[in-house]
Amino acid sequence: MTARTDGALAFSPRRVAAMMLRYWYLLRSSWPRLVELIYWPMVQMITWGFVQFYVMQNAGFFARAAGTFIGAVLLWDILFRGQLGFSISFLEEMWSRNIGNLMMSPLRPFEFISALMVMSVVRLLIGAVPVTLLALIFFGFNLYGLGLALVAFFFNLMLTSWAVGIFVSGLVLRNGLGAENFAWSIMFLFMPLTCVYYPVTTLPTWLQPVAWMLPPTYVFEGMRALLIEHTFHPGLMLDALAINAAFFAVGLAGFLWLLGSARRHGSLMQTGE
Amino acid sequence: MPPAPAIEVRQLVKVYKTVAAVDGLTFSIAPGSITGLLGGNGAGKTTTIAMIMGLLAPTSGRVTVLGAQMPRQRYRVLQRMNFESPYVEMPMRLTIRQNLKVFGMLYGVPDLAERIAQLAHDLDLTDLLDRPTGKLSAGQKTRVSLAKSLINSPDLLLLDEPTASLDPDTADWVRARLEHYCRERRATVLLASHNMAEVERLCERVIIMKRGRIEDDDTPARLLARYGRRTLEEVFLDVARRRSEQREAAQ
Numbered sequence: 001m002t003a004r005t006d007g008a009l010a011f012s013p014r015r016v017a018a019m020m021l022r023y024w025y026l027l028r029s030s031w032p033r034l035v036e037l038i039y040w041p042m043v044q045m046i047t048w049g050f051v052q053f054y055v056m057q058n059a060g061f062f063a064r065a066a067g068t069f070i071g072a073v074l075l076w077d078i079l080f081r082g083q084l085g086f087s088i089s090f091l092e093e094m095w096s097r098n099i100g101n102l103m104m105s106p107l108r109p110f111e112f113i114s115a116l117m118v119m120s121v122v123r124l125l126i127g128a129v130p131v132t133l134l135a136l137i138f139f140g141f142n143l144y145g146l147g148l149a150l151v152a153f154f155f156n157l158m159l160t161s162w163a164v165g166i167f168v169s170g171l172v173l174r175n176g177l178g179a180e181n182f183a184w185s186i187m188f189l190f191m192p193l194t195c196v197y198y199p200v201t202t203l204p205t206w207l208q209p210v211a212w213m214l215p216p217t218y219v220f221e222g223m224r225a226l227l228i229e230h231t232f233h234p235g236l237m238l239d240a241l242a243i244n245a246a247f248f249a250v251g252l253a254g255f256l257w258l259l260g261s262a263r264r265h266g267s268l269m270q271t272g273e
Numbered sequence: 274m275p276p277a278p279a280i281e282v283r284q285l286v287k288v289y290k291t292v293a294a295v296d297g298l299t300f301s302i303a304p305g306s307i308t309g310l311l312g313g314n315g316a317g318k319t320t321t322i323a324m325i326m327g328l329l330a331p332t333s334g335r336v337t338v339l340g341a342q343m344p345r346q347r348y349r350v351l352q353r354m355n356f357e358s359p360y361v362e363m364p365m366r367l368t369i370r371q372n373l374k375v376f377g378m379l380y381g382v383p384d385l386a387e388r389i390a391q392l393a394h395d396l397d398l399t400d401l402l403d404r405p406t407g408k409l410s411a412g413q414k415t416r417v418s419l420a421k422s423l424i425n426s427p428d429l430l431l432l433d434e435p436t437a438s439l440d441p442d443t444a445d446w447v448r449a450r451l452e453h454y455c456r457e458r459r460a461t462v463l464l465a466s467h468n469m470a471e472v473e474r475l476c477e478r479v480i481i482m483k484r485g486r487i488e489d490d491d492t493p494a495r496l497l498a499r500y501g502r503r504t505l506e507e508v509f510l511d512v513a514r515r516r517s518e519q520r521e522a523a524q
Contacts, residue, residue, distance in 0.1 A: 100360070
């Protein structure tokens with residue numbers, strides 16, 4: 001395989017570790033970057049926590065569905081922050097005009113992507129763990145009480161966030177920092193369609209099949225089933241996993257195609273706007 | 274039998290939409306030599322170097338570097354190459370030591386701490402090693418870029434205007450370090466520059482480019498003799514103006 005692809009598929013944990021070390025040095029050197037990781041998840045969680053308090057006092061159904069809002073906020077944050085964590089690490093290379101150094105080094109695309117994936121989890125954990133603890137203290141919502149289901153939710157959401165992050169990174173490589181806005185906004189396209197705060201049946205009938213094509217929809221439905229009916233549906237998670245595998249493959253293929261296109265059009269030499 | 278060329282370029286063409294940035298270049302570079310790529314703005318120097326590095330795919334033609342065809346077989350040889358360019362920077366928030374450590378790991382440099390200490394000593398960076406790269410002066414940053422380009426002791430070094438924006442003293446200092454490295458390591462160097470004095474001092478061969486083509490190609494001494502000039506700058510001006518005069522005469 002290596003001979004046929006001229007070493008492009010070779011994988012070195014040392015080179016992945018080098019990139020992780022680079023991002024770790026960056027995080028460690030900048031307290032605003034660390035604060036930013038926690039700031040928005042905390043603001044979101046507190047806002048929706050109070051909304052939930054209000055609804056619980058006024059509606060019988062939602063009183064039974066305790067935790068769905070905060071649960072949705074926390075899971076949405078895994079999806080959104082996972083993608084943002086991936087994309088921001090990548091954008092750091094564009095902002096610092098370092099991408100040429102990396103593309104000229106022996107670092108393979110799969111190694112670069114692996115390092116970005118690991119760093120997205122690290123960034124997410126730095127932001128999410130304190131916020132989940134605050135949710136427990138302020139609103140009595142214990143995300144970790146979801147048990148093994150949380151692992152399935154987390155894994156599926158991260159797969160989607162990586163697939164989107166990989167594709168967006170390809171767009172930025174090919175089109176320069178003019179495409180940076182996609183990194184910040186693309187996930188919001190998912191928000192209404194993946195039914196973060198309401199069941200899929202709320203959507204118009206014609207839109208429901210579109211929602212079911214998106215893996216996070218299965219996660220949010222699964223979370224509501226768990227919190228309201230106290231039932232875990234493994235089938236939903238397996239369906240999400242299958243669609244995620246397709247998403248990931250498309251994201252990766254898109255990235256490689258856009259990288260090739262950047263190499264043909266000279267975008268790797270001009271990483272500005 | 275002569276040794277295989279370190280770089281071999283055959284009928285190389287790069288077209289952006291309808292503009293040919295590089296138009297049918299053919300040359301080869303012997304291992305262990307220092308060659309200058311001279312040309313004005315838009316001559317195609319950076320585009321040529323980018324294709325040699327594998328950062329840019331040619332429209333047609335072939336580039337072979339250390340026996341590997343670029344960009345398809347680049348991973349066979351990237352470990353043995355490196356480059357420096359003012360158009361690429363190092364992460365500003367990382368210290369010099371952190372940057373060199375990351376790149377050393379990417380290139381798989383053995384005894385990395387020792388190599389960083391040696392480079393820091395050679396390039397007068399020892400006292401600056403733990404300073405963030407963004408807080409350095411232009412001259413210090415150039416030395417850091419040079420340290421990065423030498424971290425893997427490359428057999429082939431591609432330099433795109435390595436002393437641009439440096440004061441004459443620092444530029445001279447950088448040239449001396451480059452000369453020393455190439456002599457010691459017998460490395461091949463391709464140097465793109467606007468700076469005629471730099472090319473005259475460092476290079477044993479000069480390729481003059483204009484509008485994506487080779488206008489002349491010889492040793493500095495033979496170019497000076499052929500054009501009856503005292504400096505390469507005068508030769509360069511002759512070459513640049515010759516075409517304009519020919520065009521005017523034709524009109």
